Amino acid sequence: MRKRTLKQTQVEKGGVEEHVSESVPALDGASAAQPFSSTEQQSYLNTIFATTSDVMIALDEHYHVLHMNPAADKALGLSAGEATGKACSQILRCQNLNHMVLCGTSSCPLKHALETAHPLPNEELIIGSKPDFSREVSTSVTPNTFTNAAQGAVFIARDVTALQVANRVRANFVSMVSHELRTPLNSVHGFIELLLQGHMGALSEEQRVYLGYTQEGVQQLISIVEDILFMTRSDIGQFEIKQQEVPLRSLVRQVTLGLQPQALKAEVALEQDIPHGLPSLYIDPQRIKQVLNNLVTNAIKFTPPGGSVTVGARRHDEQFEMISVADTGYGIPPEDGQHVFERFYQSNHSEQSKMGGYGLGLSIAKLIVEQHGGTIGFDTILNKGTTFYFTLPIYHGQGTGKIKQTGRNKGNVNKD
Numbered sequence: 375m376r377k378r379t380l381k382q383t384q385v386e387k388g389g390v391e392e393h394v395s396e397s398v399p400a401l402d403g404a405s406a407a408q409p410f411s412s413t414e415q416q417s418y419l420n421t422i423f424a425t426t427s428d429v430m431i432a433l434d435e436h437y438h439v440l441h442m443n444p445a446a447d448k449a450l451g452l453s454a455g456e457a458t459g460k461a462c463s464q465i466l467r468c469q470n471l472n473h474m475v476l477c478g479t480s481s482c483p484l485k486h487a488l489e490t491a492h493p494l495p496n497e498e499l500i501i502g503s504k505p506d507f508s509r510e511v512s513t514s515v516t517p518n519t520f521t522n523a524a525q526g527a528v529f530i531a532r533d534v535t536a537l538q539v540a541n542r543v544r545a546n547f548v549s550m551v552s553h554e555l556r557t558p559l560n561s562v563h564g565f566i567e568l569l570l571q572g573h574m575g576a577l578s579e580e581q582r583v584y585l586g587y588t589q590e591g592v593q594q595l596i597s598i599v600e601d602i603l604f605m606t607r608s609d610i611g612q613f614e615i616k617q618q619e620v621p622l623r624s625l626v627r628q629v630t631l632g633l634q635p636q637a638l639k640a641e642v643a644l645e646q647d648i649p650h651g652l653p654s655l656y657i658d659p660q661r662i663k664q665v666l667n668n669l670v671t672n673a674i675k676f677t678p679p680g681g682s683v684t685v686g687a688r689r690h691d692e693q694f695e696m697i698s699v700a701d702t703g704y705g706i707p708p709e710d711g712q713h714v715f716e717r718f719y720q721s722n723h724s725e726q727s728k729m730g731g732y733g734l735g736l737s738i739a740k741l742i743v744e745q746h747g748g749t750i751g752f753d754t755i756l757n758k759g760t761t762f763y764f765t766l767p768i769y770h771g772q773g774t775g776k777i778k779q780t781g782r783n784k785g786n787v788n789k790d
Contacts, residue, residue, distance in 0.1 A: 429501075429511070429531040434524060437462045437484055449533065451507035466529070469500040471510070472613055472745055479747050480694075480765070487515040487527055501531060510538045545609040552603045559599065563592045601734040605717065608741055615658040615745055619769040622655055622695065623648045626685050629666040633674065641679035644670070647686035652695060656769040661742045668735035669699040669762050676760070677703035694748060694765040705756035714752070715740045739764070 423430060429449050431442040439457045447453050450465060457465045462484060463477035476482045476499070487494040494515040502508035511531035520526050566589045568574060570582065577585070607613055623646075630644050637644040655662075666685065673683040681702040690696040706714060706721075713719045718733040743750045743764045750764035 427532075429529070429533075431462075431466070431529040432518075432520075432526060433462055433484065433529060434520075434526045435488060439465055440520075440526065449507065449509065449531075450502055451504045462529075464503055466501045467503040470744065471498060471500065472608065473500065474745060474747070480749050481744055481747065483513060483515045484527055484529065487517050488525065491517050493517065498534070499531075509533055510535050541609065545606040548602065548606045552599045552606065556596065556599045556603070559592060559596050563589065563596060566592065598734075601738060604738060605734065605741075613741075613745070615661055615742075617656050617658055617746070617772070619654045620657050620659045620662070622652055622687055622697070623650075625655075625659060625663060626666065626687075629663055629670060630685060633667070633670050636671065637674050637683065640674050640677070642674050642677045643682040644674070645682055645684045647684055649687070652687060652689065654769040655695060656767045656772050657746055658742075662746075662766065665739045665742050665764070666697075666699070668739045672735060673699050673701035673703065673760070673762075677701045681759075690765050693768060695768055696763055696765050698761050698763040700759065700761040702759040705758055706752070706754040706760055707756065711754070715750075 423443050426443065427445055429443070429446040431446050432440040434440055439460055439462060442450075442454050442457055446457075450457070452465065462468075468476045468483060470476060470481065480486075483494050483497050483499065494513075497513045497515070498510065499513055500508055500510050501513075510533070512534050513529065513531040516528045516530075518526055518528050566585055569577065570585055570589070604613075626646055626648055630646060634644055670683060670685065677683055683699065683701045686698045686700065688696055688698075710719075710721045713721075715736050716733075717737045720733050739762075740750050743766070746766055748765035748767065750762070752760055752762045754760040
């Protein structure tokens, strides 16, 4: 019985040195046969490059196009001759799914892959510099070394437009159901509040305790519905941020004051470390309060009694400040590290099962930070603590109060 074995080799194609799988015929119980000749291998790779339906583009370290395949010509509405030598911002013009242009920002996938020297797989983007050729794709960006020892990257993209249409139908349905749930839940919450205030007559202490438990449960359901609505609206493009000049110290003070009762109940010290003299930020204050609330709430939940949670900040560079939320808690197990920003991800860690939650807080934080052009990450040491940090743009007179519409359906944003 014949089979194929795979052997890694390096070949040169179109001026680009690539790692490919060399196909070698072999027989069961026998040694491998001779590999393809260089000419056969070159022909084999050229056929794949020319006939694949995936967009394939080679770029140099300065983000200029070196070569692209026919699928890229068709997808972008440009011939290889027109595109070669031009900056990728003119050819690809990568945007996130909320139509924010990533070129020149820290969220640019090419910049990230080249700076970290690690492949970037499965990034969902919108590419295309021409309106009629804009499309949603799933991309991978792989750093490479070309034949002249120059650094560059190979950009591969697969069109997922049809899949995203189906996803938007699903998201619209989820959004509609969530919206319909929110109204009766708010009514229940309001009537419980009236009962607790004594509008329906005096209550015994036991009745107050049980109504309090009920109110907490209803509030948790409302929070879940609100978060699901937020994520689904983001998925279908109905997400806007209203950026303005905001002093960070006052924003952090509001968040820590609001969460102080929760920290006291958990016996965790809630502290601030915001230096004087930091410039104001250019942010949506409500959205960033949501980010801080999510991060600080998580930190309090996963910090044992006697520990502390500290909100800090420092200048990151000329364009961004870095904000951090550091705790002295349990830390994040290594196996959970790559999943913490995934929607609905739940750790199997024993402390997670005790604390509960539904796995949307960090996903929402990441979405909001990236929509501001920033990045988010974390450092952790088991049983020592975790620090989440994220960057936000500094105010440079961009226009206070200006509404920045980033959704797909511009001018048609649901305000509910």
